[in-house]
Amino acid sequence: MPVYYFHIRSDRGVHPDTDGVRLPDGEAVRREAIDRALVEMAEGEKHAEDRTGWAFDIRDDHDRPVLELPFMEAIPQG
Numbered sequence: 615m616p617v618y619y620f621h622i623r624s625d626r627g628v629h630p631d632t633d634g635v636r637l638p639d640g641e642a643v644r645r646e647a648i649d650r651a652l653v654e655m656a657e658g659e660k661h662a663e664d665r666t667g668w669a670f671d672i673r674d675d676h677d678r679p680v681l682e683l684p685f686m687e688a689i690p691q692g
Contacts, residue, residue, distance in 0.1 A: 617635065620670050621670065647688070654685065
């Protein structure tokens with residue numbers, strides 16, 4: 615199973631993911647990114663920090679771009 619790295623881009627720069635996570639496919643990567651973005655935004659709210667402008671830059675184990683997901687895209691619509 616491939617390893618994916620969920621680097622965070624914030625207003626303070628890039629926060630690298632040095633551990634990565636093994637996931638089976640691109641759909642699993644997207645679901646994981648949405649879940650992590652929601653957690654990050656909730657954690658930010660606890661500290662009165664708006665993280666809605668942050669984004670994931672997700673790369674594979676060969677440092678190839680896989681997905682860019684702005685945290686705003688994780689917020690449920692409706």
